[in-house]
Amino acid sequence: MRAEIQAVVDDITQSLTLLRRHLDLDAATRRLDELNSLAEDPSLWDDPDAAQKIMRERTQLEQSIANYKEFEQGVEDGVMLIEMGEAEEDADTVAEAESSLIALRDRAAKEQLASLLSGEADANDCYLQVNAGAGGTEAQDWAEMLLRMYVRWAEAHGCKVEWLDESAGEEAGIKSATLQIKGHNAYGWLKTESGVHRLVRISPYDSQARRHTSFSSVWVYPVVDDTIEVEVLDKDLRVDTFRASGAGGQHVNKTDSAIRIVHEPTGIVVQCQNDRSQHKNRAQAMAMLKARLYEHELQKREEAAQAEADGKTDIGWGHQIRSYVLQPYQMVKDLRTGHETTNSGAVLDGDIDGFLEASLASRISGSNSEAEAS
Known part of the structure; x- marks a missing residue:
């Protein structure tokens, strides 16, 4: 793997490490299970304001977990495709995988920034x-x-x-x-x-x-x-x-x-x-x-x-x-x-x-x- 692409992979890995630490993936997964249970409760909408907050939190948590898993899978797939392409001397496959990793790095860096919007009112309108x-x-x-x-x-x-x-x-x-x-x-x-x-x-x-x-x-x-x-x-x-x-x-x-x-x-x-x-x-x-x-x-x-x-x-x-x-x-x-x-x-x-x-x-x-x- 070229040194430039290895640097891209390292950047994605660093973003994933920070995202996982901020998200606390295990705790986030447990909390999502709790919110899913609450969302299935027929009495949830008896209090519309509370229900909207629960649904909003659930949607945001689902998206954060999904993004993390997508980035994690994306870097694994990209590295694997490059290794396969290099072994088979398939320049097109290598170039496509490298391009995907570069795009993934940019998305992961942006998600890392968004995850740090944790100020007292950052999530607000x-x-x-x-x-x-x-x-x-x-x-x-x-x-x-x-x-x-x-x-x-x-x-x-x-x-x-x-x-x-x-x-x-x-x-x-x-x-x-x-x-x-x-x-x-x-x-x-x-x-x-x-x-x-x-x-x-x-x-x-x-x-x-x-x-x-x-x-x-x-x-x-x-x-x-x-x-x-x-x-x-x-x-x-x-x-x-x-x-x-x-x-x-x-x-x-x-x-x-x-x-x-x-x-x-x-x-x-x-x-x-x-x-x-x-x-x-x-x-x-x-x-x-x-x-x-x-x-x-x-x-x-x-x-x-x-x-x-x-x-x-x-x-x-x-x-x-x-x-x-x-x-x-x-x-x-x-x-x-x-x-x-x-x-x-x-x-x-x-x-x-x-x-x-x-x-x-x-x-x-x-x-x-x-x-x-x-």
Whole structure:
């Protein structure tokens, strides 16, 4: 076996070792047996919320165990095929097996990253908010492009997207918008997207076709369920009702039922206008507020206060996490990890997995280094 392919096999083996340790395969198998028994109990759905949690845990555990076994079998089959192909001098079989092992290595590495999404809220759904920076139409168009990128990513990963709030730009794009992205590990994957995103391009709104730089901010925070207690006092809240504004706002209603809630001690502001019922909008806005307050505490515990501070500063130079250059060349580069690609079109169409994985891997390696130092 060639040294390069032996290195691929070693990488897969290392990923499998870490996956098995994290999964605790024997314990996971026993737990799956328990969940299967619970799922067969006719009284399970007497409590729909509890039933959904059990079924969700069962599905996730089934998938994790199946993935591990598939990787384990895949590396065994690949090595065996290479040995057979080399013995029979069948170059096509060897090449096919090597290609399969390389693809398996990439999948196993991604699964290893996903298995490490074990933060307190990583498995939760998330809210994603985009705000245009200074610059009028240019920045508002860029904000809409970013929003589309995240919607495309969510749809490609089987997540559901619910529009909660949208404020249209004067001529094009959006001033701001808030989505709820529903899917396993949605917050875990997207949490590192919070920050300022910078676009450089030839402006389609400039009659002289000059190059423009635009900024928009992204804020991601987890949806919290009823099992997590977040104290919110009525005396700390200011609640306003208003009508959806702007010529756009295609995803929201146009009645006076929109709700804005300001949490005065922290200055956190949330709003919702996706339903015609003021009561439902208020309930959704309160859920968003609790999520923001919970995330505020998470940031403190995870010593990520800088992200909180950046979210409250001007949207511009000095606070950016990623640069998207469309002119005079094509390049998207993450300024924290150094990960980059020249396929900016694919990125803006939602292909951001490489950036998410690099950022997550960076956080994990940083946490591991701190743990080793202490």
